[in-house]
Amino acid sequence: MRHMKILRSLAVSIASMAIAQASLADVPMKAWGKPSLQGNWDFRTVTPFQRPAAFADKEFLTADEVEDYEAAVRAGREARATAEFDGEFDQRDLDVGYNTFYLDQGTTMTTTMRTSQLIYPENGRMPGMTDRGREAAAYYRALQRRSPQGPEDRNLYDRCILGFNAGPPMRSGAYNNMMKLIQTEDHIVIQTEMVNDHRVIPTSGGEALPDDVRQWKGNSIGQWDGDTFVVTTTNFTHLSRFNGTGENMTLTERFTRLDEDRLQYEWTVDDAEMFDDRFTAIVEMQLTDADLFEYACHEANYAMPLMLSGARKQDAAGEEDDTWLPSWSR
């Protein structure tokens, strides 16, 4: 009996090795023996970031359920695009200044078959915030709602300093959900289409920056963990707020080539100052032949002078209201 168990476990091990070998054979390799991560990667997905209440404790979907979900998303968009709006100040058909012509959020769920991008906490929902986290969030929310006194009142996305889906970490958003990876033996570059930005990351560690040297995208240090490239980023500014994170966030990103067409992107945020727990997400990006466009955000930032001009007009008239701001800014 004991021999049978050993034989069975040996058979399972050999089978597992065969599967691993088969999937490794699908992964393009670099000449120096590491998986190739190079290429342009599309991270559009309709998989919700947090698990919707409708899925409750359900972590994975079946293929049929994925199809149903995607169809529902498409139907929802269509209904919104063709809806008739009334009301003098109704912005819904042009909310955030865009309609479906411009939005490019994808039509499919990520291939993880998961009900959410978040995989930790286990319920697929963001962890609670600390008192400090809530206080900071309230401060920045109020800043967004008030008539801007200067460009610094607006968030980094309005100022074209960071891209709203470019992170770090990258997360599917309204449009330009593209990332290029350039890979040499010594460095990997992450170039995001949104807002035309890059990180050059050494593959064999790198030098930590002094604590008082802060960067909008932090300081990224990379290393290989087997066939997974792991990037650890610290030294963010206090304004580099990802979903409410603060300057002391540690971001860990893990890039794993799954096969010819897919790259698994897993990231974890540790920020005990702002959140009660860490949180982790996974998406599977798709290789694409499409090129990245140059997203010259600042060069065409007509919104900033218009917002400030509007605010000054209101000042002159002794008024202040936020009806002129897009809904996501209020």
Add this chain to the structure above:
Amino acid sequence: MNVTIRSTGIKRLKATQRGESNPQMFIAIILGVVAILGAMFFFLLAPEQSTEMDRVSDATAVSTTPAAVVESAAQDISGIWQALGSAAWNLEGHAASKMPVTGVIGAHGGIPAGTSVVVGGEIPYQPSALAQRDTNRADWVNLDPAAKCYIPGIPRLTYMPAPLQILQTDSEIFIAYEWGGNSRSIFMERPGSSAPLPSWMGYSLGRWEGNTLVVDVTSQMPDTWFDASGNYHSGSVHVEERYTPMGENHIQYEATITDEEVFSRPWTISMPLYRRLEENARILEYKCVELAEDLLYDHLRRGYDGPRNLDGSTRESAGSLVENPADQ
């Protein structure tokens, strides 16, 4: 919609064209490594072999090494580089001068003198275009796109006062510029292709001529300048860059500018790029947007009452740099 645009006019690349290897290549590499180790083993165990023998073995190694391998070993300009000098201020020879901020920060606000990096000394403007250059120069603080942190384009980004990092792969050479967090891909496997639309950085196609990387840059926006002295171009500009290694730590950088709308003939700039040798050399962030916001938006701040000195006092004599649309 974007998907349709993306797939139009852009050559598709196969995975194998992206510098990725297949299993057969892997085996070939392993066999190659075994052969090299075998050769090393032989020579390390036979150090008493004659000098003549060493010479013969070296000659044999060179003659039997495929030409492509020798060439690719030399075709390497990767690393962190930076131009010195003051070409970013003025490509032509110039004496030191004041910036408008010398009244606030003294000698820190001076423009350093520089010798011309233009081959022949002067840029060959057409007469009418020279008048535009002079107009630009007279109001450069307000008009220079780089002062506003707009993408400086090529060749200007090469000699902005910040390092750049070159990363080489088979399918493309990527340059990450510290200044403004800009970058570009130089496509090495797309001869004859063109950009789907103009951009600030243009469209770069590269090829090797011996050890020189030659890059054709087209489809640049007409909005960039060559320096802070009003030297400019049209949307028809074609830039041919040449990066030639001059040793371990220098690259000779040349850029030939052809633009029949502005210049009477093609002209060339030439300057060395120096390798940043510090052990901890790296590209840091210089996100210039926040540094340009005062210039662009100061007049739109609440309570704006004119330019100010660093101590907060009003500089009444300076006047507003930019007209306030809220006043119109």
